[in-house]
Amino acid sequence: MTASPDSLRILFADDDETFRRAMVRALTKRGHVVAAAAGGEEALAAARISPPEVALLDLRMPGMDGILLLQALRELEPGLPVVILTGHGTIPSAIEAIQAGAYHYLTKPCEIDEVEHTLRNAARVRAVVQEPASQKLPHEGSRGYEGIIGRSPALLKMIELIEKTKESRSPVLIQGESGTGKELVARALHVGSSRRDRPFVTVNCAGLKPELLENELFGHVEGAFTGASRTKSGLLEIADGGSLFIDEVADMDLAVQASLLRVVETGIFRSLGSTKEKSVKVRFIAAANRSLFDEVEAGRFRQDLMYRLDVVHIAIPPLRERLDDLPLLVEHYLSHSKDANDKQIVLPRESIDLLRNYRWPGNVRELHHVLERAILLSGGGEVTPAELTAVLQPGARGGAQFSPVTLEDSERRHIREMLEKEGGNVSRVSELLGIDRRTLQRKMKRYGLRSL
Ligand SMILES: Nc1ncnc2c1ncn2[C@@H]1O[C@H](COP(=O)(O)OP(=O)(O)OP(=O)(O)O)[C@@H](O)[C@H]1O
Ligand SMILES: [Mg+2]
Incomplete structure (x- = not known):
């Protein structure tokens, strides 16, 4: 069969035979080329013979599960976007999947429209990150949880x-x-x-x-x-x-x-x-x-x-305290912008580094506006550090060594990190910080921190 231009080469692994057959039938009917496997080993073998554009993996499979398979596939094909299928209501495993680097997760039972949409997005994100190496973002993207992008x-x-x-x-x-x-x-x-x-x-x-x-x-x-x-x-x-x-x-x-x-x-x-x-x-x-x-x-x-x-x-922590989310957010906003030649706009690594060194007083909303304006300035193709510098607020610019975070910011972060490290044990953290428990509790309230 010759594939149509928008057909995807999909690797699909699921041990549930009935579900697998139904999914293969539905995806094939929509013009996609599907390699189906009943388990991890079989999926790996199929991927070696014909590298897929995108993989759809069931999380729970006997033997090699979805996460292990994801990792093995990534060794084979580093940028391969993977979508994980999870059972109903298993959010901890979904989070585990995203942390392991899945592009997105879908909960069974799922609608074929949603599956196809997610697979298409995943494949498109890969197309974006397959730009020349210097323009690559160091991750693949995500549509996020109810529109909330980020995986810090x-x-x-x-x-x-x-x-x-x-x-x-x-x-x-x-x-x-x-x-x-x-x-x-x-x-x-x-x-x-x-x-x-x-x-x-x-x-x-x-x-x-x-x-x-x-x-x-x-x-x-x-x-x-x-x-x-x-x-x-x-x-x-x-x-x-x-x-x-x-x-x-x-x-x-x-x-x-x-x-x-x-x-x-x-x-x-x-x-x-x-x-x-x-x-x-x-x-x-x-x-x-x-x-x-x-x-x-x-x-x-x-x-x-x-x-x-x-x-x-x-x-919700400020963006400057979860800079790991920044590349994903950038990619999300860029994926909605194309230049005049319908080419995806990209940010080279130096531009991403510049964004990482900014304080983001207006958080994600500001990031969106900054990108919008810088893209306009750039005229398409690539957004350079100079174009970004032109639209960032001077007061919040510069690396941490030039524009330190405020004392409150660093106190808040320090307390949060200590609480995380000590499993939320307030007495222990107050001891370590050399302040009494009540003072710590006041500070936690002030900064909106919880012991859990
Ligand atoms: N994690 C995120 N992923 C995707 N978009 C985000 C995220 N955080 C914020 N945004 C976007 O940033 C913009 C601002 O978000 P929102 O209006 O929810 O902020 P807010 O905290 O209510 O701000 P304010 O206090 O100024 O009202 C929106 O366009 C929102 O979609
Ligand atoms: Mg608001």
């Missing part, structure tokens, strides 16, 4: 936490600097849960006057105030059964905080001007880009509300 240990831990808690209705507090992806995480919590078919409603507390914010949240009845000519439902009611994302919660006025506290605690609230109580089932997801603990200390935030919201605590 910190990010994988965060994804694991999302997985574990997405179904629960306990309130969530997402803490992270501007542009770290707080909204992305909030959406991931919603779309990953069984609430996905119910509304995901966002309210941004920044810049809204308290009366307006209350009106937005709780709604009003006709005649509640001058100009209230009709009854209006609040966002709480609209979000019933779904999730309410309260963005920039640190900016919420104290009076509104009191009303919010009640509904977070009991699910009960009253619209403005109404005597009737309403009850809703909403998952509250709040986000803040500064420490709520500091806001409590400064008397601007209710402590009781902080504790109510901060049940599941998701701290």
Whole structure:
């Protein structure tokens, strides 16, 4: 059979014969050339005879499992993109697969459309990294978890936490600097849960006057105030059964905080001007880009509300503390840009090094903008360090030796690393740091760090 131009050469290994046959049939029907194997050894032999463009491997197979096979295939074909198939709900193994270098994972049972889409993306990423060696990025890419790109240990831990808690209705507090992806995480919590078919409603507390914010949240009845000519439902009611994302919660006025506290605690609230109580089932997801603990200390935030919201605590580390994610993010953004000749735009290694030495005050959002502008400047083909330098903020530029991180940054990082090393043992870490336990706990709160 002659393959069509968009046909893929796929190596597929799975010990489940029924599933294997069905998959081979479906992929072949779509014009792909599939070499199927029932196990690791057989797959390796097939790859030696005819090198595939992309591999789809079942994780659990007797003998050589998917991860071992991935490693063996990589020795044979270093840049080979691999997609791992996992059983239902086995997120730890999926994380293991990504850490071992898989491009992506798919959960069985899976739709053939999704399989084909993922395999195509994986093959395309390989085409990108197969540019001349100097232009290569040192990894293959990923579509990420619900759009969250990155595979640094910190990010994988965060994804694991999302997985574990997405179904629960306990309130969530997402803490992270501007542009770290707080909204992305909030959406991931919603779309990953069984609430996905119910509304995901966002309210941004920044810049809204308290009366307006209350009106937005709780709604009003006709005649509640001058100009209230009709009854209006609040966002709480609209979000019933779904999730309410309260963005920039640190900016919420104290009076509104009191009303919010009640509904977070009991699910009960009253619209403005109404005597009737309403009850809703909403998952509250709040986000803040500064420490709520500091806001409590400064008397601007209710402590009781902080504790109510901060049940599941998701701290997104700033980009400068997880630079391992940078190449993947760069690749993600570049894969959406082509130059005038429809050629993939690439960043040479020196350009990546330059990005690694930048402080990224605006985190991932800033990275996106920087790349967009540098690509425009470059006119296509390759983005040089000079073009990047022209668009980076001078104050945050230069290697770590020229532009050190702030004392707070390094203290936060140091405490986090110590906690990780000591398995979250606060007493032990305080001993090692030579400070008392309470001081350490205060600092952990300030930096949004947990002992686990
Ligand atoms: N890990 C990531 N992978 C892919 N895209 C990301 C990631 N983190 C952030 N982004 C992107 O960066 C942009 C900013 O993200 P988002 O709006 O979620 O940030 P934020 O933390 O809510 O920022 P702010 O505090 O300024 O509102 C979005 O376009 C988002 O898609
Ligand atoms: Mg935001």
